Amino acid sequence: MIRTEKVPVTVLTGFLGAGKTTLLNRILTEKHGRRYAVIVNEFGEEGIDNDLVVDADEEVFEMNNGCICCTVRGDLIRILSGLIKRADQFDAIIVETTGLADPGPVIQTFFVDQDVADCTRLDAIVTVADAIHLESQLAEHHEADEQLAFADVVLLNKTDLAGAGDVEHVEARIRKSNPYAKIIRTARCDAPLDDIIGLKAFSLDRVLEFEPDFLASEHAHEHDDDVTSVSFTTDTPLDLEKFQRWFGRLLQTRGQDILRSKGILDFEGQEERYVFQGVHMLMDGSMMGAWPEDKPRNSRMVFIGRNLNSMGLKEGFDACKIK
Incomplete structure (x- = not known):
């Protein structure tokens, strides 16, 4: 048809x-x-x-x-x-x-x-x-x-x-x-x-x-070059308590510069994926269900914001890994 x-x-x-x-x-x-x-x-x-x-x-x-x-x-x-x-x-x-x-x-x-x-x-x-x-x-x-x-x-x-x-x-x-x-x-x-x-x-x-010339010309669009994105992944399970301490402190002290944070995490001892999404100091997280059989268990986090390089994000993330 x-x-x-x-x-x-x-x-x-x-x-x-x-x-x-x-x-x-x-x-x-x-x-x-x-x-x-x-x-x-x-x-x-x-x-x-x-x-x-x-x-x-x-x-x-x-x-x-x-x-x-x-x-x-x-x-x-x-x-x-x-x-x-x-x-x-x-x-x-x-x-x-x-x-x-x-x-x-x-x-x-x-x-x-x-x-x-x-x-x-x-x-x-x-x-x-x-x-x-x-x-x-x-x-x-x-x-x-x-x-x-x-x-x-x-x-x-x-x-x-x-x-x-x-x-x-x-x-x-x-x-x-x-x-x-x-x-x-x-x-x-x-x-x-x-x-x-x-x-x-x-x-x-x-x-x-x-915008009368909307179709006649390139739509004016400027990017905020101060806004960047960083991401981290690991196949090593994370420690839930260490993550909560680090991430809670991060949002309290630097949340104003973090426009967006989100992640899918693998915590040791947890059978389900943990998913979180944040905006500035606010964060909402919950279990998302079992890991898909065709995908490996790993943790991925993304931050979008300003001054991200000064926050020690990689060091903080790495410190949450199970030793």
């Missing part, structure tokens, strides 16, 4: 740690009868997000070590072109961008590359915003503002961790960047999927209203 209509594409964006992967997992696990092809982009050489995406029938394509709007844009076009050739095997495509991506060049891709434009249509830009950290992110990172400006839907996430007055204030700030987007307050991205997928909400005309 050959597909004749264009393939709908949903772009999930939002700053580091806002909850994009949580939302993606909800989309992939709820019973809705739809099949998705998923493209995940990460900042850094050591990919973890792909392993944080739940085991599902969907095929997940991972792009590492670059902003999706720049160094890996060619990879994005290549993957999309490959997917188009077998578009009868899925209902839609989901692109999850790295938290440091400006969505503008991603959106451009679906209009300026003719093959992609002929076979796909943007359904909606869904931006996940962190109710706790959004204001500081907007003050320090222009990408956070761009992610709001292009959104058709904003999931204002983690509202359960913020006061009612704070949520109202952050929502008003979102309206300054984008008065048109639908704002949905959520905890753990628990919005109904009908408010996220299949919206037919993207409007190029609206984008051209606030």
Whole structure:
């Protein structure tokens, strides 16, 4: 059966740690009868997000070590072109961008590359915003503002961790960047999927209203060169108590410079994988289930932030290994 209509594409964006992967997992696990092809982009050489995406029938394509709007844009076009050739095997495509991506060049891709434009249509830009950290992110990172400006839907996430007055204030700030987007307050991205997928909400005309030359030139995009990524791996099991002491002290003393931390860890004496995700001083961790039979047991950690080289991260990580 050959597909004749264009393939709908949903772009999930939002700053580091806002909850994009949580939302993606909800989309992939709820019973809705739809099949998705998923493209995940990460900042850094050591990919973890792909392993944080739940085991599902969907095929997940991972792009590492670059902003999706720049160094890996060619990879994005290549993957999309490959997917188009077998578009009868899925209902839609989901692109999850790295938290440091400006969505503008991603959106451009679906209009300026003719093959992609002929076979796909943007359904909606869904931006996940962190109710706790959004204001500081907007003050320090222009990408956070761009992610709001292009959104058709904003999931204002983690509202359960913020006061009612704070949520109202952050929502008003979102309206300054984008008065048109639908704002949905959520905890753990628990919005109904009908408010996220299949919206037919993207409007190029609206984008051209606030950026008339959007398709005529390279979308202006600057990178914050102060933000870097480091990653560590080991096949040696870790000591749980040593890790908790080191990591807790690290977040307390240097958490302001750690924009994002995440890892999949192998602790001695534990049969399950331990997964943690952090934003600044906040960290959430839990067991993720048994190790896949086709993958080795090892520990992987990724940090994204500023001044990482001065934190002694490798020394601290190495000190957690079982002797």
